[in-house]
Structures are given as C-alpha cells and as structure tokens.
Amino acid sequence: MTSLKPFHATDLFRVNAVNLDVLTENYNIAFYLSYLAQWPSLFFSTENPQGEITGYMMGKAEGRGKDWHGHVTCLSVAADYRRIGLARTLVDNLERQSEDPYDAYFIDLFVRASNALAIGMYKQFGYSVYRRVVGYYGGEDGIDNEDAFDMRKPLKRDKNRESVREDGENFRVRPEDVYL
Amino acid sequence: MCTSADVRGQQKAAMSLQKSFPRRQYTLWTIVSCYLLAISDVVTTEERALFSTLASRLIPLVEPARTAEEAVLKARVLELLPTADQLISFLCDPATEKWNNLELATMRLDALVKSGNWEKVFDTSMTTLATENRDDFESWKQMAYAATKLGNDERTSALIELLEKRCKTRNGALAGVYYASLKSTEATFNAAKFYFENFGRQQCAFDDLKSYVEALDAQKWLAFVDEQITFAKSMEHATQNEVHILVNARKFHYLLDPDDKSFVDKNILLYNKLLTSLAFQDKLETDYFYGDDLIIMAATWLLQGRPVSSPVPDQDLVILVIILLETAASNDKHQFRVRLWLTRLYLYIGSFQQALGHYNALAIKNIQMDVLSHYLLSRVSTICPTWKPLISTRDIYDSNAVQTPYHIKKIYESGAFSQVAGCMEFGKRLSDSVNKGILCVEAKRVARILGMKMEGLGINPILRSTKWKENRDFSILYGSTPEETLENKYRIGPIQTGVWVNALILRETIIDEFLTADKRREYALALKELLEKQDLQSLTHVEKWSLETLLELSSIADSATVDGVAVFQTTLIEGMEKYAKLEETSLSWEWFHSLYIVVETAMISIWSLDSLVAIWGTKKNGKVVASIAACKKAVQTVVDDIKEDAKKLKLRRDKWVRDCVKRISELDILKKLDTSSIDIEYLIERIGRGQDESLTILRNTKI
Numbered sequence: 001m002t003s004l005k006p007f008h009a010t011d012l013f014r015v016n017a018v019n020l021d022v023l024t025e026n027y028n029i030a031f032y033l034s035y036l037a038q039w040p041s042l043f044f045s046t047e048n049p050q051g052e053i054t055g056y057m058m059g060k061a062e063g064r065g066k067d068w069h070g071h072v073t074c075l076s077v078a079a080d081y082r083r084i085g086l087a088r089t090l091v092d093n094l095e096r097q098s099e100d101p102y103d104a105y106f107i108d109l110f111v112r113a114s115n116a117l118a119i120g121m122y123k124q125f126g127y128s129v130y131r132r133v134v135g136y137y138g139g140e141d142g143i144d145n146e147d148a149f150d151m152r153k154p155l156k157r158d159k160n161r162e163s164v165r166e167d168g169e170n171f172r173v174r175p176e177d178v179y180l
Numbered sequence: 181m182c183t184s185a186d187v188r189g190q191q192k193a194a195m196s197l198q199k200s201f202p203r204r205q206y207t208l209w210t211i212v213s214c215y216l217l218a219i220s221d222v223v224t225t226e227e228r229a230l231f232s233t234l235a236s237r238l239i240p241l242v243e244p245a246r247t248a249e250e251a252v253l254k255a256r257v258l259e260l261l262p263t264a265d266q267l268i269s270f271l272c273d274p275a276t277e278k279w280n281n282l283e284l285a286t287m288r289l290d291a292l293v294k295s296g297n298w299e300k301v302f303d304t305s306m307t308t309l310a311t312e313n314r315d316d317f318e319s320w321k322q323m324a325y326a327a328t329k330l331g332n333d334e335r336t337s338a339l340i341e342l343l344e345k346r347c348k349t350r351n352g353a354l355a356g357v358y359y360a361s362l363k364s365t366e367a368t369f370n371a372a373k374f375y376f377e378n379f380g381r382q383q384c385a386f387d388d389l390k391s392y393v394e395a396l397d398a399q400k401w402l403a404f405v406d407e408q409i410t411f412a413k414s415m416e417h418a419t420q421n422e423v424h425i426l427v428n429a430r431k432f433h434y435l436l437d438p439d440d441k442s443f444v445d446k447n448i449l450l451y452n453k454l455l456t457s458l459a460f461q462d463k464l465e466t467d468y469f470y471g472d473d474l475i476i477m478a479a480t481w482l483l484q485g486r487p488v489s490s491p492v493p494d495q496d497l498v499i500l501v502i503i504l505l506e507t508a509a510s511n512d513k514h515q516f517r518v519r520l521w522l523t524r525l526y527l528y529i530g531s532f533q534q535a536l537g538h539y540n541a542l543a544i545k546n547i548q549m550d551v552l553s554h555y556l557l558s559r560v561s562t563i564c565p566t567w568k569p570l571i572s573t574r575d576i577y578d579s580n581a582v583q584t585p586y587h588i589k590k591i592y593e594s595g596a597f598s599q600v601a602g603c604m605e606f607g608k609r610l611s612d613s614v615n616k617g618i619l620c621v622e623a624k625r626v627a628r629i630l631g632m633k634m635e636g637l638g639i640n641p642i643l644r645s646t647k648w649k650e651n652r653d654f655s656i657l658y659g660s661t662p663e664e665t666l667e668n669k670y671r672i673g674p675i676q677t678g679v680w681v682n683a684l685i686l687r688e689t690i691i692d693e694f695l696t697a698d699k700r701r702e703y704a705l706a707l708k709e710l711l712e713k714q715d716l717q718s719l720t721h722v723e724k725w726s727l728e729t730l731l732e733l734s735s736i737a738d739s740a741t742v743d744g745v746a747v748f749q750t751t752l753i754e755g756m757e758k759y760a761k762l763e764e765t766s767l768s769w770e771w772f773h774s775l776y777i778v779v780e781t782a783m784i785s786i787w788s789l790d791s792l793v794a795i796w797g798t799k800k801n802g803k804v805v806a807s808i809a810a811c812k813k814a815v816q817t818v819v820d821d822i823k824e825d826a827k828k829l830k831l832r833r834d835k836w837v838r839d840c841v842k843r844i845s846e847l848d849i850l851k852k853l854d855t856s857s858i859d860i861e862y863l864i865e866r867i868g869r870g871q872d873e874s875l876t877i878l879r880n881t882k883i
Binding site for chain 2: 002003004005006008009010011012013014016017019020021022023026027028029030032033034036037038040041044048049050054079080081082083084085089093096097100101117
C-alpha cells in the first residue's frame with residue numbers, strides 16, 4: 001500500500017528503513033534542508049499504512065532557457081519495498097511537478113555507467129541517455145573515476161524533443177561541461 | 181530569532197517589519213510567525229486564539245496566493261479556526277486545486293475525512309484515482325470507507341467497478357482487502373487470498389496483509405499460504421519470486437502459530453537449502469537476500485523464548501542466536517537488520533568490539549547518529565568506555581546549531597512556507613535531543629574512567645531544565661513493535677530518559693563543584709529532590725546507588741566526623757561488594773555495567789575525599805583525616821579485589837572458550853545450520869576477546 005506524502009524536515013528522523021541500505025547516502029543536515037527550502041514540492045515520500053516511510057524522492061529544478069529542467073537528485077526505496085513500482089510512483093510525481101508548476105522542458109538524472117539495473121529501470125520509464133560524462137564519479141585518490149550517463153526524458157513543453165538525442169552513450173563530455 | 185528558535189521574537193520582528201515597510205513579503209512573514217506561535221507550546225490558550233485570529237485576518241492582504249506555498253500557508257492558518265468550513269471550501273476550490281500541490285491535496289483529503297463529509301471524500305478520492313490517475317492508497321482507503329458509510333448504491337458500484345478494473349495493481353488489490361475487511365471475515369479472506377496469489381512474490385506482501393490476516397482463521401490462512409509455495413525446479417534452484425513466497429508464508433507462520441516447536445528447525449533447514457538457490461546466487465552484492473529473514477525469524481523466535489524442539493540452556497541462548505545471525509551476515513554483507521541485532525546482542529553480552537564492528541558496517545552517520553547511535557552507545561561508559569565513536573556522534577548537534585537556523589532563514593526568504601514549522605521542530609528536536617544529553621554525560625564519564633583530560637567537557641547544569649526530546653528509533657529492530665517486548669528484553673538497561681540525563685547532569689555538576697560548598701549543596705539538594713520525586717525507572721539499581729553515594733559524600737563534605745566517615749565507609753564498601761559480585765556463569769552487560777559504576781564511584785569517592793583533605797590542610801581534626809585515609813584504603817582494597825577477579829576471568833578465558841564451543845556445538849539447533857561460512861570457535865573466541873578488552877580497561881583504571 002503506497003501513499004504519496006510531502007516531505008518535512010522532521011521526516012528525517014523516520015527514514016531509517018530506507019537510509020540504512022548500503023546504497024543510500026546519508027547526507028548532512030544542510031543538504032536536506034537546502035532542498036526543502038528551495039524545492040519543497042519536489043521532495044516527497046511514499047508511506048505504508050503504518051505511516052512508515054518506504055521511499056523518497058529529492059528533486060530540484062534548475063537551468064536556463066531550454067535547459068530549464070527537473071532533476072532527480074536522490075531516489076531511494078527501502079529494501080522490503082523494492083520491485084513494486086515505488087520508484088515509478090516517485091518519478092511520475094516528480095515529472096508531474098516538473099511540468100506543473102515548474103513548466104520544465106525535461107527531467108534528467110545522473111547514473112553510473114556500470115549501473116545496468118538503474119539504467120534499465122529508467123529506460124523503462126521513458127528515459128534515454130543524453131550524454132556520457134567522462135569521469136563524473138571520482139574514485140578515491142582521483143583514480144578509477146567512473147563515467148556517468150546523463151539520462152533524460154522530455155516533458156510536454158519540449159514539443160520538438162530537443163532535449164534528447166540518439167546514441168547518447170557515445171556523446172562524451174567532461175564534468176566541467178555539465179551545468180550545475 | 182531563527183538562530184535561537186525564538187518564535188515570539190520572530191513574530192515581533194516580522195510584525196515590526198510589516199508595519200514599517202508594508203511589503204507583501206513581510207506580511208507573509210508575519211502570517212507565518214503568527215501561525216508558528218499559535219501551534220507552539222510557548223503560548224497560553226488565549227494567545228493561541230489571538231495569534232490564530234491575527235494570522236487569518238492578515239491573509240486577505242496577500243490574496244490571491246501567488247504560489248502554491250502561499251496557498252499552503254493560508255490552508256494551515258484556516259486549519260487553526262474553530263470550524264473547518266472555510267478550510268474545506270478553500271481546499272476544494274478549483275483555484276486551489278490548480279496548484280497541483282501534494283501538500284494541499286493531502287490536507288484536502290484529511291480535512292474532508294475529519295469533517296465526515298463522505299460524499300465529498302468519495303468524489304475527491306475518485307477524482308484522484310480515476311481522473312488524475314494517481315495511484316494513492318490513502319485515497320483508495322478513504323473512498324472505500326466513504327462508500328461503506330454512505331451505503332449508496334451508485335457510489336458503491338463505482339467503487340467496485342474501479343476495484344475490479346485495478347485489481348491487478350498492488351494498491352487496488354490491497355484496497356480490495358481493506359474494503360472487504362469492512363464487510364466480513366469471509367470477504368476479507370477471499371480478498372487477502374486474491375492479493376497473495378497475485379502479489380505474494382513481493383517482499384512487502386506480509387507487511388501489507390498482516391493486520392488483516394490476524395482477524396482470520398489462522399489455520400485456514402496458513403494452509404492457503406503453504407499451498408502457494410511452489411518451485412518450478414526445486415527449492416535448491418528457487419527463483420527470487422519463489423523465495424519471496426516461501427519466506428512470506430513463513431512470516432505468517434511466525435505471526436499466527438507461535439507454539440510450533442518445529443518452527444526454528446524448519447526455518448534453518450529452508451535457509452540451508454536456499455543458499456544454493458538462483459535467488460541467492462544471482463543476487464547483486466548490494467541486494468538483500470530475503471531468505472535471511474528465515475534466520476532472523478528463527479533468531480527472534482528463540483530470543484522470545486517460544487517453544488523449540490530441543491531446548492537451549494539460558495546461558496547459551498544469546499551466543500547461539502549470534503551464531504545464527506553471523507551466518508546470515510557472512511552470506512549477505514549488507515543486511516542491516518541482521519547487523520542491528522548483532523550490534524545489540526554483542527553489547528548485551530558485553531562484547532563491545534564485536535558490536536562496534538557490525539555497527540561500523542552499517543555506516544551510520546549524520547542525522548542517524550541521533551536516532552540510531554543508541555544501539556551502540558547506550559551506557560557505553562559502563563560497558564566498554566570508548567572515546568572515538570562517542571565523540572564523532574556529537575558532531576550532528578553542532579551542525580544542527582548552525583545549519584538549521586540558517587536554513588529556516590532561507591525558507592522565510594524563499595517563501596517555502598510549508599516547511600517552516602517542520603524545520604523549526606526539527607531543529608528543536610535535535611537541540612533538545614535526549615540522546616545528545618546522554619552523550620554529553622557519557623563523554624565526561626568515559627574521560628574520567630580512561631584518565632583523560634576533562635577540559636571542554638563541562639556540562640552546564642542549566643541543561644537539566646531542558647524538555648528533552650525523544651528521537652531514538654527502537655522499532656527498526658526486526659520483531660519489535662509497540663506491542664512486543666522483545667527489544668525491551670534485550671536492551672542495555674531501561675531506556676535512558678530525560679530523568680536519567682538530569683540526574684547524571686546533577687551528579688557531574690556536584691562533582692565539578694564539590695569544593696564550592698554553596699553550589700555543591702544547591703545541586704545536592706536538587707539531586708535529592710529528583711531521586712525522591714521523579715520516576716526513576718530509567719535508572720538501574722547500581723546507578724541509583726551511585727547517585728545516593730554521591731549525596732552521602734556531599735554530606736561528609738558539609739560536616740565530616742569520624743563516625744560519619746566510618747558509616748560512609750561501611751555503606752560504600754557494602755554497596756561496592758554487592759554490585760561487584762562476580763558472575764561465574766556468563767558475562768553480561770549488566771555485570772560490566774555494575775563493575776564500572778562501582779569503580780567509577782570509588783574513583784569519585786577517593787578523589788572527593790582527597791580534595792577535602794587537601795582543602796582542610798592542618799585545620800581539620802587529625803582523627804577525621806585518619807578515618808578518611810582508612811576509608812580510602814578499604815575502598816582501594818575492594819577495587820584491587822575487583823581487578824584481581826577481572827584478571828582471573830581473563831586467565832580463564834581459554835577454558836571458557838573451549839567449554840562454550842563444546843556446549844554450543846552440541847546444541848541440536850546448531851547442528852541443523854550450515855555454518856560453513858563461519859568459524860564458530862573463532863567467533864566465540866572473539867566474543868571472549870571483546871569482553872576481555874572491557875576487563876582490561878577496567879583493570880587499568882587508576883583510582
């Protein structure tokens with residue numbers, strides 16, 4: 001059973017079932033609060049009927065002109081609630097919000113080029129690889145950096161689908177070429 | 181004002197700005213701050229009504245709302261009014277709905293449900309689910325409930341039609357179960373059956389159904405779920421879906437058949453077989469293996485003392501459970517529920533280093549430090565005094581003091597009004613966290629026991645007036661629910677509450693101010709009152725004794741006589757010997773806890789008496805000074821005996837390990853487990869080494 005709920009700062013005390021997972025980063029206070037301060041409607045969670053948080057989405061809106069877009073910063077689902085469509089629910093809502101009220105052209109996210117599971121999932125959601133950001137994920141001591149795929153999905157405002165391209169896996173850019 | 185969380189100050193400042201510079205932004209700030217005051221605990225009932233009214237009267241000055249956040253603010257203010265009419269009217273207004281805002285949508289449904297306007301609840305939920313195509317369980321639930329309340333054929337038909345159309349979605353199927361539960365047990369059974377047939381392969385199936393299933397015929401339900409367990413090839417080649425159905429079925433057995441003596445044996449045998457399954461072999465390293473829950477269930481079954489086919493002696497129970505869980509952990513490195521239990525159980529038997537290893541594997545950091553560090557650091561100064569994990573946990577509170585007020589200001593500036601109240605509460609809860617209070621006290625005690633410098637560790641006695649906030653999560657431990665006492669049973673003493681913190685703050689303050697007579701008396705009196713009037717359930721017996729001993733010391737400082745010192749010596753030694761009694765059978769957190777408190781109390785006693793003698797110089801009666809010297813000598817003797825006993829325990833370690841390995845290996849339950857991934861003898865040896873480390877620290881304390 002999944003209900004979507006807006007996220008508030010006090011929910012940070014309740015995300016343990018999600019954040020104890022090895023893949024989920026625990027950010028410092030400033031990171032979470034800055035998202036709540038700037039993009040409150042893009043930070044939301046899913047709950048089970050016991051009121052326990054089972055997943056959450058941290059999103060933001062950024063860019064200028066035709067680069068104005070929604071962005072998936074962090075999507076995390078508790079281990080017991082995986083493979084039941086929660087990620088889809090969270091991403092769908094971010095897309096909805098990015099279209100209205102943010103009126104963005106597209107949504108994007110960064111994913112490790114080796115993360116076949118996540119890439120496959122987002123492709124099922126209609127995302128495609130826009131470009132390969134070489135060495136985006138820094139390894140320890142600057143060695144073994146890993147590439148990221150910048151994956152995108154055009155929204156209603158992008159009628160001509162200018163925000164996506166074919167064969168993005170081979171379109172290489174450097175991290176400094178990526179807007180903040 | 182944001183920095184000090186002063187809501188009154190915020191309101192006054194905002195009001196001044198709004199009057200001096202009637203800008204829209206300052207009017208909004210005034211409304212926000214009035215709202216914050218109205219919902220705070222710093223105002224009287226009359227003030228609450230006043231600020232609510234003030235906020236609602238300012239709303240027209242900023243209409244129409246320019247952002248969804250302003251609309252949320254208006255809704256929050258309208259929530260404060262005595263009746264819900266204006267709130268509902270505003271939330272259901274198409275102009276409000278056009279904001280497409282989750283906060284407003286949530287408030288809308290909540291307000292309608294609270295008002296009992298079931299027609300509107302039904303229609304709103306139907307719009308969400310069917311028209312907007314948003315699959316929200318809360319909407320499903322309220323629509324089903326509204327249909328039942330209304331008893332209206334048209335709406336009931338519409339509900340049933342939608343349920344049938346969406347029965348293959350998880351929310352839809354579960355909504356069907358919920359709706360059936362409002363009808364009859366028979367209907368609930370059929371709906372739950374349908375759900376499990378379609379979704380039993382999902383890990384969450386058990387959690388989704390358990391509250392409904394508890395009302396059903398247990399045997400009938402268990403027979404059904406057992407029928408769902410099938411394997412295309414064999415159990416040893418089970419796929420992920422097949423494993424999930426199997427484990428979910430076992431979870432229902434755990435829930436509904438608590439007297440099954442064969443439960444643990446069956447779970448262990450199933451787990452062994454599943455280690456060769458595709459589900460286990462093909463999983464990513466960062467995925468969890470759901471089969472681990474078979475072991476966790478077996479572990480918690482044993483810990484609860486439920487029936488088993490071959491009994492386990494009490495002295496070996498926790499170690500047996502540790503072996504079960506270590507087996508699961510060795511096969512599945514990232515399973516946090518296993519590691520949390522291991523952290524708790526190792527601490528329970530006083531093997532801190534092993535607990536630390538599993539705790540570190542969880543990579544708990546930032547806000548989690550406040551919520552989860554108690555799993556490792558509860559009473560750490562008296563289990564295995566350790567500095568590094570204790571100090572690193574305190575960083576979050578320093579960060580909160582800076583970051584949260586900064587971001588509250590940002591929220592005012594950016595107009596994210598839906599977040600102000602939450603951020604203010606967040607900041608307050610961290611600032612007044614009882615865990616923070618505990619860690620402050622523990623840091624001082626650890627430093628004392630380890631002989632470290634105490635500069636910078638002073639505790640402000642004013643802190644004891646804090647309304648301590650409880651943020652700790654005790655329910656994340658598998659098998660622990662508000663109704664269960666399992667987590668309670670294996671906790672490191674009673675939960676340390678605000679009373680515990682206040683008592684220990686007073687204790688530390690008395691120690692710090694021991695030579696300043698008026699302050700010492702003031703805090704001693706406060707401690708005495710606390711011990712007499714407050715609920716002391718959060719203190720262990722030996723902690724209470726230690727506090728009472730300090731009060732006696734304070735009396736000695738006031739008026740030391742030969743007889744007084746002699747009486748103090750007698751009661752102190754009696755208490756020390758009582759609480760330091762060596763357990764021959766097995767070590768536990770309780771024994772270490774008692775020993776460390778006894779030694780710490782001895783330390784404080786001797787230091788205090790020495791300080792008094794130093795202050796008195798030659799002015800005091802020589803007989804009193806001599807009686808103090810005798811007292812110190814008696815205390816030292818007891819401490820020496822404690823250290824000697826600790827040494828003997830250490831020297832008997834090899835025998836303890838051999839005896840333990842022999843006993844454990846002969847347990848029938850363990851013989852059934854595939855322990856090829858762990859070395860039992862090495863594991864037990866490490867338990868012993870962990871306990872020995874605590875013994876070593878104890879023996880190295882300097883009185």
